[in-house]
Amino acid sequence: MSQSLAKIWTHLIFSTKERYPFLSDETIRHDMHSYLAKILKANNCPTLIVGGVSDHVHSLFVLSKNHSIASIVWAIKRSSSKWVKGQGPILRKFHWQEGYGAFSVSQSDVERVERYILNQETLIREKRFRASFASS
Numbered sequence: 863m864s865q866s867l868a869k870i871w872t873h874l875i876f877s878t879k880e881r882y883p884f885l886s887d888e889t890i891r892h893d894m895h896s897y898l899a900k901i902l903k904a905n906n907c908p909t910l911i912v913g914g915v916s917d918h919v920h921s922l923f924v925l926s927k928n929h930s931i932a933s934i935v936w937a938i939k940r941s942s943s944k945w946v947k948g949q950g951p952i953l954r955k956f957h958w959q960e961g962y963g964a965f966s967v968s969q970s971d972v973e974r975v976e977r978y979i980l981n982q983e984t985l986i987r988e989k990r991f992r993a994s995f996a997s998s
Contacts, residue, residue: 866927868925868927869924869969871922871924871968871969871972871975872907872924872965872967873920873921873922873963873965873966873967873979874920874922874935874963874964875920876918876919876935876939876958876959876963877918877919878918879958882917883917884946884953885915885916886916890949890950890953894919894942894946895914896912897946898919898921898938901937901938901941901942905929905937905938906926907923907924907925907926909921909922909924911980912979913979915982920978921979922967922976935962935964939958943956943957943958
């Protein structure tokens with residue numbers, strides 16, 4: 863075979879350092895998600911969705927056949943951290959946590975994972991409500 867073919871859907875999750883809610887502002891969060899999608903695209907990783915909440919992000923993309931997941935994570939964390947620190951004085955202390963989770967997603971589950979990422983805010987709110995209700 864004279865060409866290389868790969869289509870590995872990847873669900874990537876990583877958080878802010880110590881889960882600090884740096885991305886609480888909806889505009890900054892939306893801009894961060896857009897910025898991450900641009901970095902993924904620039905690294906030949908077609909992206910279906912980037913989403914998340916104030917302290918972590920999720921993305922669903924096709925991993926480039928030319929890059930490892932570690933190099934992609936390094937590139938998006940480095941570039942986005944540098945970018946967001948210029949968005950305001952509160953964000954100058956912004957940092958991503960060192961680790962990440964990256965999981966392959968079968969083609970048949972892509973739509974389900976996309977919905978999961980799209981509904982992150984609702985899921986987190988419900989989880990917090992259930993936790994506070996259970997402790998009452």
